[in-house]
Amino acid sequence: MEIKIRPYQISDAETIVGILNYYILNSTALYDYEVRTTEQQQAIFDDKIKKGFPVIVATINDTVVGFGYYSEFRFREAYKFTVEHSVYVAPDENGKGVGKIVLQNLIDLAKKQKLHTMVGVIDAENENSIRFHEQFGFENVGTIKESGFKFDRWLHSVIMQLMLE
Numbered sequence: 001m002e003i004k005i006r007p008y009q010i011s012d013a014e015t016i017v018g019i020l021n022y023y024i025l026n027s028t029a030l031y032d033y034e035v036r037t038t039e040q041q042q043a044i045f046d047d048k049i050k051k052g053f054p055v056i057v058a059t060i061n062d063t064v065v066g067f068g069y070y071s072e073f074r075f076r077e078a079y080k081f082t083v084e085h086s087v088y089v090a091p092d093e094n095g096k097g098v099g100k101i102v103l104q105n106l107i108d109l110a111k112k113q114k115l116h117t118m119v120g121v122i123d124a125e126n127e128n129s130i131r132f133h134e135q136f137g138f139e140n141v142g143t144i145k146e147s148g149f150k151f152d153r154w155l156h157s158v159i160m161q162l163m164l165e
Helices: 010-026 038-050 097-112 125-135
Strands: 003-007 056-062 061-072 082-089 117-125 139-150 151-165
Touching: 003 082, 003 097, 010 038, 010 061, 010 082, 010 125, 038 061, 056 097, 061 097, 082 097, 097 117, 097 125, 117 125, 125 139
Parallel strands: 082 117
Antiparallel strands: 003 056, 056 061, 061 082, 117 151, 139 151
16 A cells, blocks of 8 residues: 655545545534535635645545645734644544655645744644644644534644744
8 A cells, every 4th residue: 555645636626525524524623513515625725725835635546545735824924934734634544644644745845845833723632633743743832722612512722833943
C-alpha cells in the first residue's frame, strides 16, 4: 500500500465532502452543524488556493483517502506568518499513516513558504488528534473553554502550535 500526495483537483471535491460530512455528522472534529455541498467545498478551496495556500490530497491506488490544507490564522496583516491547518482522513483509512504523511507535507510546504508558525485548533475531547500533533512537535499552548456548542453540550478548543523556524 503506497500513500501518494498530490495537489487537490476539483474532481476530488466530492470525495472530500464525503469525508468532511462524516465528521460533521458523527464527531466534534468539525464544529459545523450542516453538511457541506460539493460546490461549497470547491469555493472554500478555490479561495485558499487563490490566496497562495496549498490544498493537498492523499491517495491510495488513485483513491482519495485524506486531505489537508492550511490558510490564514487570523485576518490581520501581522498574522501573515502564522497559519492554521486541518488534516482529515477517511474514517475507514485511519491508522494507516495517511494523516502523518499529509501533516508532514503541510509542514514542509509551510517551511518552504517561509512561514513562522503553524496552529491547529482541536476539540479537547479529541485526544487522538492532540497526541498525533504532539508527535510532530506541536505544543498545547492553551485551551479556550466552551468555545463551541455541538451535540447539546459545550466544547473546549485546544490550541496546538508548531514553530516552523
